[in-house]
Amino acid sequence: MELSQLRSFVMLAEIGNVRRAASLLAVSQPALSMRIKRLEDELGWKLFDRQARGVTLTQSGARWLLHCKQLLEHAAEATEAGRSIGRGSFDRIELGVTPIAALSVAPDVVKAYLQRNADRTIALTEGLSHELEEAVAQRRLDFALVHPPSSRDDVVVQEFAREALMAAVPASHPLASATTLTAKELSQETVLGIRRDAGPSAFDRATG
Numbered sequence: 593m594e595l596s597q598l599r600s601f602v603m604l605a606e607i608g609n610v611r612r613a614a615s616l617l618a619v620s621q622p623a624l625s626m627r628i629k630r631l632e633d634e635l636g637w638k639l640f641d642r643q644a645r646g647v648t649l650t651q652s653g654a655r656w657l658l659h660c661k662q663l664l665e666h667a668a669e670a671t672e673a674g675r676s677i678g679r680g681s682f683d684r685i686e687l688g689v690t691p692i693a694a695l696s697v698a699p700d701v702v703k704a705y706l707q708r709n710a711d712r713t714i715a716l717t718e719g720l721s722h723e724l725e726e727a728v729a730q731r732r733l734d735f736a737l738v739h740p741p742s743s744r745d746d747v748v749v750q751e752f753a754r755e756a757l758m759a760a761v762p763a764s765h766p767l768a769s770a771t772t773l774t775a776k777e778l779s780q781e782t783v784l785g786i787r788r789d790a791g792p793s794a795f796d797r798a799t800g
Contacts, residue, residue, distance in 0.1 A: 593634060595667055598660045600627040601639060605657050609646040685714045688724035688736030697753050698737055725749075759783075 600617060604624065607613040614624040632639050639653040649657065673683060685705075689698045694716070702714050717724070717733060724736035729746045742749045759778060761768050767777065 593631070595664070597627045597631050598664060600624055601631055602657065602660050602664060604628065604640070604647065605649055605653065608648065683712050685712065685735065686717065686733045687714050688717045688719060688727055688733045688738075690721055690724065690737065690739060691718060692739065693737040694718055696755065701737070 600613070600619075603617055604610065604613040607616065610621050610624055614621045617624060619627075628639060635656075637652055638650050639656070640647040641650055687698075687702070698716070702716070705714065706712070717727070719727070721736075721738035721742070724733060724738050725742060725744050725747050727733040728736050729744060737752065738749070740749070740751075759767075759773050767773060767781075770777070
C-alpha cells in the first residue's frame with residue numbers, strides 16, 4: 593500500500609468522478625482506476641459503488657476514509673519535519689530528564705525554551721542518567737539533563753547547573769545549628785533519601 597494509492601482514494605472519494613479526480617491527480621483515468629482496484633484487492637472489499645454518473649463510497653469505504661486522511665496528514669507533517677531537519681531546524685526536541693531533574697531544573701528549562709521558541713515542542717523522556725546518555729549516544733534523544741559523573745566518551749557532557757544537597761533534621765537535633773554538613777558527620781545517622789536504583793548518581797554523591 594503506497595501513499596499515492598491513498599491520495600488517489602481520498603481524491604476520488606471527495607470528487608466522486610473518475611475523470612475529474614484523475615485530472616486533479618495528473619494521471620490517466622485507467623491509472624487511477626488501477627490504483628483503486630489494487631487497493632480493493634489488498635483490502636479484500638469494495639471501496640466504491642460504481643454508478644453511471646460517477647462513484648460513491650461504500651459504507652466500509654466511508655469509514656476507512658477517515659483513517660486515510662489522518663495518515664496523509666501525518667505523512668505531510670513527517671515530510672515537513674524532514675525538510676526542516678535538512679535545513680538544520682528542529683521543530684521537536686527529544687529531551688531526556690532524570691526523576692530528580694524532572695522535579696527541579698527541567699520545568700524552568702522547558703518553560704524558558706518554549707517562551708523563546710513558541711513554534712517548537714519538547715517531548716520529555718524520563719530515565720536514569722546512564723540510560724539517557726545511552727539514548728543520546730544512539731541519537732534517540734537530542735539532549736538529556738543528567739547527573740555527574742559520566743564515563744562515556746561518545747557523548748559530550750557540559751555543566752548546566754549546580755544544586756546543593758540539603759539535609760533536613762529536627763530543630764532539636766545536635767546538627768541542626770550546623771551551616772554545612774559532611775557525609776562523615778551524617779554517617780552515624782539514619783538517613784532517609786532516594787533509593788540507589790532510582791538515582792544512583794545522586795545516591796552516591798549523598799553517601800560518598
